[in-house]
Amino acid sequence: MPKIEALIFDVFGTVVDWQSTVTRELKELGEKHGAPTTTEWDKFAQEWESQLTQHTRRVAAGGAGSFNVDIVYREILDSMLNSEAWSTIGSIWSEETRNGLSMVWHRLDGWPDATPGLYALKKHTIIATLSNGNVRLLVDMAKHADLPWDAVLSAELFQAYKPNSKIYLSALQHLSVPPERIALVAAHMYDLRAARALGMQTVYVPRPDEEGDPSVKSGEVKSKKDGGEVDWVVGSFEELAQVVERVNKE
Amino acid sequence: MPKIEALIFDVFGTVVDWQSTVTRELKELGEKHGAPTTTEWDKFAQEWESQLTQHTRRVAAGGAGSFNVDIVYREILDSMLNSEAWSTIGSIWSEETRNGLSMVWHRLDGWPDATPGLYALKKHTIIATLSNGNVRLLVDMAKHADLPWDAVLSAELFQAYKPNSKIYLSALQHLSVPPERIALVAAHMYDLRAARALGMQTVYVPRPDEEGDPSVKSGEVKSKKDGGEVDWVVGSFEELAQVVERVNKE
Numbered sequence: 120m121p122k123i124e125a126l127i128f129d130v131f132g133t134v135v136d137w138q139s140t141v142t143r144e145l146k147e148l149g150e151k152h153g154a155p156t157t158t159e160w161d162k163f164a165q166e167w168e169s170q171l172t173q174h175t176r177r178v179a180a181g182g183a184g185s186f187n188v189d190i191v192y193r194e195i196l197d198s199m200l201n202s203e204a205w206s207t208i209g210s211i212w213s214e215e216t217r218n219g220l221s222m223v224w225h226r227l228d229g230w231p232d233a234t235p236g237l238y239a240l241k242k243h244t245i246i247a248t249l250s251n252g253n254v255r256l257l258v259d260m261a262k263h264a265d266l267p268w269d270a271v272l273s274a275e276l277f278q279a280y281k282p283n284s285k286i287y288l289s290a291l292q293h294l295s296v297p298p299e300r301i302a303l304v305a306a307h308m309y310d311l312r313a314a315r316a317l318g319m320q321t322v323y324v325p326r327p328d329e330e331g332d333p334s335v336k337s338g339e340v341k342s343k344k345d346g347g348e349v350d351w352v353v354g355s356f357e358e359l360a361q362v363v364e365r366v367n368k369e
Numbered sequence: 370m371p372k373i374e375a376l377i378f379d380v381f382g383t384v385v386d387w388q389s390t391v392t393r394e395l396k397e398l399g400e401k402h403g404a405p406t407t408t409e410w411d412k413f414a415q416e417w418e419s420q421l422t423q424h425t426r427r428v429a430a431g432g433a434g435s436f437n438v439d440i441v442y443r444e445i446l447d448s449m450l451n452s453e454a455w456s457t458i459g460s461i462w463s464e465e466t467r468n469g470l471s472m473v474w475h476r477l478d479g480w481p482d483a484t485p486g487l488y489a490l491k492k493h494t495i496i497a498t499l500s501n502g503n504v505r506l507l508v509d510m511a512k513h514a515d516l517p518w519d520a521v522l523s524a525e526l527f528q529a530y531k532p533n534s535k536i537y538l539s540a541l542q543h544l545s546v547p548p549e550r551i552a553l554v555a556a557h558m559y560d561l562r563a564a565r566a567l568g569m570q571t572v573y574v575p576r577p578d579e580e581g582d583p584s585v586k587s588g589e590v591k592s593k594k595d596g597g598e599v600d601w602v603v604g605s606f607e608e609l610a611q612v613v614e615r616v617n618k619e
Contacts, residue, residue: 189545
């Protein structure tokens with residue numbers, strides 16, 4: 120197995136737990152502003168994220184649109200709050216509240232293993248983001264959740280959203296590393312399949328309710344040696360640090 | 370004074386002491402391979418760096434050329450070793466030795482205040498590189514010299530060398546910050562003048578033998594309040610951390 124010179128990480132869902140953080144902040148805002156107690160905040164969070172994903176997929180496939188997800192998240196928020204489904208809360212949330220809420224994506228909490236795992240990995244290899252998030256969002260999130268990235272690589276820098284091959288190839292170019300000596304770490308098979316097609320190594324990390332692709336059962340994803348598609352399946356970043364240490368010592 | 374949301378740093382000469390590191394490694398290689406003891410290694414280091422600067426200035430002004438300085442440093446090295454001035458050592462350094470030597474730019478030592486200063490600054494503001502160096506070089510250097518950047522911004526990413534305005538404007542865009550809330554930190558007035566012209570704040574750090582512009586005496590650069598051109602002149606990054614803490618508390 121070639122040595123791993125660099126790991127690049129999907130961030131939303133893989134490193135940080137957006138669902139819990141966004142749902143919690145929505146609920147707190149609802150309580151502060153007097154929204155109905157029956158409001159399904161988890162559904163609001165999921166719709167917000169899902170519309171962002173639709174935007175990135177459309178642009179990744181060649182459509183027009185912004186590469187700054189701060190702008191896109193804010194536009195989606197307004198559109199949702201103007202829709203019939205969320206009109207009750209739309210009527211009570213001011214411009215200022217909406218601006219503050221939009222920034223929730225900058226202060227997502229890491230999964231419990233993320234910070235200790237990244238510090239351990241950083242000793243053995245380069246660790247960088249490869250995220251559809253914009254640079255400032257990723258920098259703020261790293262400061263909030265203590266994620267010690269060696270480099271913040273982003274769709275915004277490369278004008279390409281995952282799974283467009285341009286974003287992965289740009290990462291290879293700027294990290295000056297051949298594809299077989301870099302691994303993408305993600306909780307989503309669509310992302311890993313795109314990286315694998317370019318000859319990169321792949322690490323799947325199952326995260327609760329994160330897979331997204333209904334044809335994939337995250338608990339059943341297998342590594343190549345077990346007949347699956349990816350190079351490794353790991354339960355945590357700490358486990359991944361042990362894998363990388365072992366591979367790089369061989 | 371507006372709060373400082375982000376600091377961007379010139380790296381070569383400002384954060385790291387390239388002259389000492391490169392001269393030392395050249396001398397060690399010379400001793401290992403039996404070069405004449407009279408070889409002026411400091412002159413070799415200065416010529417290597419000076420030719421790189423000529424390349425970046427030429428491209429910054431609209432000329433054609435690579436944005437990956439790893440490639441440019443390697444080409445300059447070969448050209449120097451093929452020249453009459455350095456032919457004695459050119460005849461004894463193999464391809465492998467040259468490749469290894471080229472990487473010296475990835476392992477430059479920080480000035481003594483750089484690492485503690487950056488850790489202190491990181492608590493109060495975003496700290497990022499804005500360097501003519503390529504991404505992998507800056508990442509390796511950060512690991513070698515323990516420089517805890519929040520983001521690695523580089524000429525290579527933006528296809529623009531300093532002092533071309535495109536590189537400063539790209540930094541503003543990706544850090545999502547207005548020019549008055551960011552400061553460039555540098556030991557070179559040409560760089561700070563370019564940033565100032567775009568409305569950015571400026572911090573001059575005098576470093577021994579680093580200014581380069583013969584019309585500027587680094588020990589005599591003054592801040593605006595003393596009738597000079599820059600917002601602050603600081604003796605160290607640790608002093609800068611105190612300035613930023615004070616400004617951001619006001």
